[in-house]
Amino acid sequence: MTKGIESLARWGRKGCDASESLGRAGIFLAQSAVAVPSREGLRLWLHQVYFVGVLSLAIVLVSGLFIGMVLALQGYTILVDFGAEQALGQMVALSLLRELAPVVAALLFAGRAGSALTAEIGLMKATEQLTSMEMIGVDPLRRIVAPRLWAGFVSLPILTVGFSVVGIWGGYLVGVEWLGVFEGSYWSNMQASVSFLDDVGNGIIKSLVFALVVTWIAVFQGYDLVPTSEGISRATTRTVVYSSLAVLGLDFVLTVVMFGGLS
Amino acid sequence: MTDVPFVEIEDLHFTFGGREVFRGINMAIPYGRITAIMGPSGTGKTTLLKLIGGQLTPDSGRVLIDGQDVHRLSRKALFELRKRMGMLFQSGALFSDLDVFENVAFPLRVHTDLPEPMIRDLVLLKLQSVGLRGARTLTPAELSGGMARRVALARAVALDPELILYDEPFVGQDPISMGVLVELIRRLSQALELTSIVVSHDIKETLSIADYVYLISDGKVVAEGTPKSLDTHADPRVSQFVHGEPDGPVPFHYPAPDFYSDILDDATASGGHP
Ligand SMILES: Nc1ncnc2c1ncn2[C@@H]1O[C@H](COP(=O)(O)OP(=O)(O)OP(=O)(O)O)[C@@H](O)[C@H]1O
Ligand SMILES: [Mg+2]
Numbered sequence: 001m002t003k004g005i006e007s008l009a010r011w012g013r014k015g016c017d018a019s020e021s022l023g024r025a026g027i028f029l030a031q032s033a034v035a036v037p038s039r040e041g042l043r044l045w046l047h048q049v050y051f052v053g054v055l056s057l058a059i060v061l062v063s064g065l066f067i068g069m070v071l072a073l074q075g076y077t078i079l080v081d082f083g084a085e086q087a088l089g090q091m092v093a094l095s096l097l098r099e100l101a102p103v104v105a106a107l108l109f110a111g112r113a114g115s116a117l118t119a120e121i122g123l124m125k126a127t128e129q130l131t132s133m134e135m136i137g138v139d140p141l142r143r144i145v146a147p148r149l150w151a152g153f154v155s156l157p158i159l160t161v162g163f164s165v166v167g168i169w170g171g172y173l174v175g176v177e178w179l180g181v182f183e184g185s186y187w188s189n190m191q192a193s194v195s196f197l198d199d200v201g202n203g204i205i206k207s208l209v210f211a212l213v214v215t216w217i218a219v220f221q222g223y224d225l226v227p228t229s230e231g232i233s234r235a236t237t238r239t240v241v242y243s244s245l246a247v248l249g250l251d252f253v254l255t256v257v258m259f260g261g262l263s
Numbered sequence: 264m265t266d267v268p269f270v271e272i273e274d275l276h277f278t279f280g281g282r283e284v285f286r287g288i289n290m291a292i293p294y295g296r297i298t299a300i301m302g303p304s305g306t307g308k309t310t311l312l313k314l315i316g317g318q319l320t321p322d323s324g325r326v327l328i329d330g331q332d333v334h335r336l337s338r339k340a341l342f343e344l345r346k347r348m349g350m351l352f353q354s355g356a357l358f359s360d361l362d363v364f365e366n367v368a369f370p371l372r373v374h375t376d377l378p379e380p381m382i383r384d385l386v387l388l389k390l391q392s393v394g395l396r397g398a399r400t401l402t403p404a405e406l407s408g409g410m411a412r413r414v415a416l417a418r419a420v421a422l423d424p425e426l427i428l429y430d431e432p433f434v435g436q437d438p439i440s441m442g443v444l445v446e447l448i449r450r451l452s453q454a455l456e457l458t459s460i461v462v463s464h465d466i467k468e469t470l471s472i473a474d475y476v477y478l479i480s481d482g483k484v485v486a487e488g489t490p491k492s493l494d495t496h497a498d499p500r501v502s503q504f505v506h507g508e509p510d511g512p513v514p515f516h517y518p519a520p521d522f523y524s525d526i527l528d529d530a531t532a533s534g535g536h537p
Contacts, residue, residue, distance in 0.1 A: 040373075123359075124359075127354065127356060127359065128352050128354055128356035129356055129357075129358055129359065131313075131318055131352070131356065132350070132352055132356035132357075132358075132415075133358070134316075134318065134342075134345065135316050135318070135345055135348065135349075135350040135352075136345070136346075136369065136370050136373070136418075137342045137343070137345040137346035137370075137373075137374065138342075138373050139338070139342055143373075
């Protein structure tokens with residue numbers, strides 16, 4: 001009996017802790033997202049776009065190419081059984097735009113940029129750089145966190161678009177150049193079936209949501225961690241785990257909302 | 264002392280995860296003077312500076328700086344107040360992505376609109392005063408601990424603050440730079456009428472520059488007075504500390520069970536921490 005109550009209490013405490021840290025994360029987001037635009041702010045932001053976005057470009061594009069090629073190969077072997085290999089372009093484009101590009105790019109982004117953000121901010125905290133910045137009278141939420149948050153928010157959607165473009169090109173290489181699907185039908189089927197608003201637009205909305213969530217998790221984990229070397233390694237792991245789960249979970253929800261009604 | 268206090272600490276209580284660090288501290292730190300805070304390692308001197316700077320919030324009690332209650336200010340007002348303070352961190356806490364020059368220039372760049380040549384002159388002036396003008400292009404990773412602390416000092420005084428908090432300014436300095444730093448702190452305080460709070464273990468140096476000394480131990484102020492009056496203080500705890508004697512009423516050890524029984528326990532339990 002007491003055992004049951006104890007475990008109930010433990011779950012309750014866990015719930016309280018979770019909602020408390022969610023609350024802290026929310027306040028944190030609200031305080032750091034309001035960045036007053038200034039020339040200095042723009043400079044810091046561009047610097048972070050380079051670190052967060054440009055440096056992730058290679059891994060995202062290469063992955064996009066391979067995923068597009070694999071999609072075409074797998075899709076072809078199925079479609080050809082029904083004599084429908086003309087629809088290969090449509091299949092590759094829709095899978096990429098609706099699902100694979102936003103999700104895979106976000107997962108790669110969490111591993112490449114998110115973990116780096118957490119470790120960087122965490123190390124700044126552990127070496128008292130954030131505290132000394134506060135004592136100089138500069139708010140680290142504005143100076144350190146905001147540029148990184150906005151850089152992530154802008155970079156991931158652009159990376160996602162790059163992922164799709166390269167993926168479609170990879171599909172073309174395998175499908176048309178290698179397996180001999182008629183080039184005209186690859187492109188025209190794609191053009192006829194992809195709706196700019198429903199497919200491209202929704203894909204971008206997805207990636208905006210993922211960008212916010214992944215970057216938010218990454219910077220918050222860095223800012224909130226226990227300032228020791230163990231704390232930094234734990235927080236970096238948490239960033240990758242939490243953001244991957246959040247991306248996959250949110251993807252399901254967003255897919256239901258966006259495409260659940262499509263037939 | 265009859266001077267107007269610039270920093271007032273009233274009945275400050277503070278706990279760190281169940282450990283009572285302060286149990287009612289009162290201090291009045293006069294304007295334009297050097298006040299030293301001394302005490303055994305781990306008594307909470309760094310913690311006290313962080314409470315004064317508004318980094319930590321006390322359980323009860325107040326800290327007033329120039330009449331403003333630090334812990335009741337809005338975030339914005341607190342950052343305004345901090346522009347008037349400089350703090351030298353025990354670890355230096357230099358920004359690792361900026362070189363020495365940019366570290367010292369940082370407060371000037373964010374809080375003033377000075378033209379670039381003026382910033383350059385000011386930074387070189389500050390670096391010259393800590394003897395590191397030649398090290399301006401080094402990154403913090405390339406500095407020794409003592410050098411890093413001197414750069415941090417130059418950064419802390421870059422904006423000519425009204426109040427400076429020094430956390431262990433003398434640690435890791437050779438006798439020459441120690442002498443220079445002592446002189447620098449004294450000169451800053453006298454020439455610019457800075458209010459300085461110095462936390463230090465280096466009794467001789469600290470007593471030589473301080474106008475007033477607070478000795479804290481065990482969460483309380485155990486003695487206060489001018490360096491002279493402490494030197495001949497009646498309390499044995501005070502004279503033990505001031506004269507650096509190992510044996511006396513102030514314990515050297517962090518609270519622990521009896522050493523002898525601790526060792527016997529270990530033998531019977533055959534290793535492993537309790
Ligand atoms: N982040 C923290 N969490 C929990 N306890 C802490 C923390 N920081 C300090 N303490 C505890 O608070 C007490 C005071 O620490 P503080 O660093 O202020 O000491 P100090 O007087 O500056 O020591 P030293 O002279 O060695 O620098 C110590 O007993 C320490 O164990
Ligand atoms: Mg200390």
